[in-house]
Structures are given as C-alpha cells and as structure tokens.
Amino acid sequence: MQPRNMSMSGVVDLAAVKAAGEAKAKAEQARAQAARQGGGGAVPPSALVIDVDEAGFERDVLQRSTEVPVVIDFWAEWCEPCKQLGPLLERLAAEYNGRFVLAKIDVDANQMLMQQFGIQGIPAVFAVVAGQALPLFQGAAPEAQIRQTLDELIRVGEERFGLTGITVDSDVAGAAAGPAQPAGPYDALLEAAVRALDANDFAGAIQAYKNVLVDDPGNTEAKLGLAQAELLSRVQGMDPQVVRKSAADDPSDVPAQLAAADLDLVGGHVEDAFGRLVDTVRRTAGDDRDTARVRLLELFEVIGPDDPRVTKARSALARVLF
Numbered sequence: 001m002q003p004r005n006m007s008m009s010g011v012v013d014l015a016a017v018k019a020a021g022e023a024k025a026k027a028e029q030a031r032a033q034a035a036r037q038g039g040g041g042a043v044p045p046s047a048l049v050i051d052v053d054e055a056g057f058e059r060d061v062l063q064r065s066t067e068v069p070v071v072i073d074f075w076a077e078w079c080e081p082c083k084q085l086g087p088l089l090e091r092l093a094a095e096y097n098g099r100f101v102l103a104k105i106d107v108d109a110n111q112m113l114m115q116q117f118g119i120q121g122i123p124a125v126f127a128v129v130a131g132q133a134l135p136l137f138q139g140a141a142p143e144a145q146i147r148q149t150l151d152e153l154i155r156v157g158e159e160r161f162g163l164t165g166i167t168v169d170s171d172v173a174g175a176a177a178g179p180a181q182p183a184g185p186y187d188a189l190l191e192a193a194v195r196a197l198d199a200n201d202f203a204g205a206i207q208a209y210k211n212v213l214v215d216d217p218g219n220t221e222a223k224l225g226l227a228q229a230e231l232l233s234r235v236q237g238m239d240p241q242v243v244r245k246s247a248a249d250d251p252s253d254v255p256a257q258l259a260a261a262d263l264d265l266v267g268g269h270v271e272d273a274f275g276r277l278v279d280t281v282r283r284t285a286g287d288d289r290d291t292a293r294v295r296l297l298e299l300f301e302v303i304g305p306d307d308p309r310v311t312k313a314r315s316a317l318a319r320v321l322f
Helices: 015-037 055-065 079-094 111-115 144-161 186-198 200-214 222-237 240-249 254-266 272-282 286-303 308-321
Strands: 050-053 068-075 102-105 126-129 132-138
Touching: 015 055, 015 132, 050 132, 055 068, 068 079, 079 144, 079 240, 079 254, 102 132, 111 308, 126 144, 132 272, 186 200, 186 222, 222 254, 222 286, 254 272, 254 286, 272 286, 272 308, 286 308
Parallel strands: 050 102, 068 102
Antiparallel strands: 068 126, 126 132
C-alpha cells in the first residue's frame, strides 16, 4: 500500500474549546495527584512502547492520552511492511524520550479495535490526544515524514491540550539490554492475592492485583487474577435459580443477562456465557450495549486471549457490532 499523508491541521477544529480545557485540566490534575503521592510520575524506558489489547485500551490508551500523546501502530505478524515500520517507530519512541508513547495493537487479536478505527489496510498509524483519535498515515512512510508528523502531533498536544509528556527514568536496570525487570515486589503481592482468593476475601484479592497493575499494567498473571477475582466477587451470594429465571423471563433485562453469564462462566459453560452476552449486545443499544460489551471483554480476560472459544466469540462480537 502506498503511504497516504493525513494532515494534522484539522486537530483544532476537531477539538472544541471546552474539550481542550477539560483535557488540560485532567492532565494537570493527574500530575498534581502524582506529586501528592510522593512520585514524579517517572516511568522506565520500557513503558514507552506497550502492547495493547481491547480490554486494556481505555486504561492504556484513552486514559494515558490525557497526559501524553499516544501513537498507535496497527500491525500483524504476516504484514511485511509492518516489520519495517514497527522497529522504526519503536526507535523514535525511545529517541523522543517521553514526548509520546507507542501503543502496538495486533489486528489479528483485536479485530474489534481495527473495525472501530475503520482500518482498511496495515500498517496503519493513529494517534490519540486527550481522548481524541487522529489518523496519521497508512502504509510505509519515510522516516523524515514520520518525524515531521510526530513533531506536529507533540506541538498540538502541548499547545492545545497542555500535554507535556512523561518523565523517563533512564537509570532503570536492563533498559538497553532488553525488557526491564518488574520494579515492585510482585511475587509478594501476587502471593497475597492468591491467599486472599483461597480465603474468599475477594475484595482483598482485587486490591492486591490492582496494586501490581498500577506499576506493571501488562502483568499477565495480575490481569488474569484480577478478572477472576472480580468474577468470583460478583457471583458471591447469588441465588442461581433466581438469576436464571430472571434472565429467561426477560431477555431485555441487561443486569440479569450479565449475572447469568457470570454464573455460566463460573459453572464451566464458557460458550454459553459468551453467546448470551453476544446476543445481549445484538439486542441492545447505547449504554446497555456498551455495558454488555465491556462485561464480555472482562470474561475474555478470565479465559485468556489464546483460547479458541475467545477467538470465536470475538469474531461473533465484531459481526454484531459492525
């Protein structure tokens, strides 16, 4: 695919003054909160390039974009141009040293995000600034053009939204040699979470897993554990007969369908749980549809992204949504 330039000149028109002011206020509030907590908000160099999936998109991209522009690289393993562009973007992310964060999204594993962004071919590069998605370019592009686009993106983010970037701690051990080792006492926290689960202290387990994810958002064990603990917390105290009768009597009752899906999953009826929520998404609209969609993504986390039942359900969800 030939590169297609996408001008950043319309950013100001796309962003209302009110939205810009709110985004700037949120960024300032986040920095102030970090200062109150005794930290400067510094991140290791490894945090400048992150893998993002549908479940973590809101946290890792939308929320992050209130303090730093997030550049999204949509790629796939079979895409040859992606193998040229990806390393270039990663190198530039390190060189720009916190002026933007690079989020890499595998389109094969995250087809819904690909559909939502309207991507027709890859590689495709977007940016999210203060919660607003902006197309940058598609296909292979020369480094000089990419640098020019990034410079303009950073300028707009700073001047219009007050996004001054993030501080990078270049002293993190192993930053140049490979992935940085986790900075926190994760073994102890994860062990505490497991003990809490064994004791049916779901609130304690949830908090322990969240404590890990604050410092290490990509921690697979903590993400899986959190999803499981939240599921068990939701079904605790449920009367299965009452829940299933409510769901059967009124298919339009979204809370009843969510509760029944949780019970399905806990009972090992994975495909039933997924099918129920896909059907709920199909029947609903607006906030109800989004609530069902988010719950389905949460249940995907419980089972794991590599499970074929998850892959099948993702495709079914994409067909319903698009």
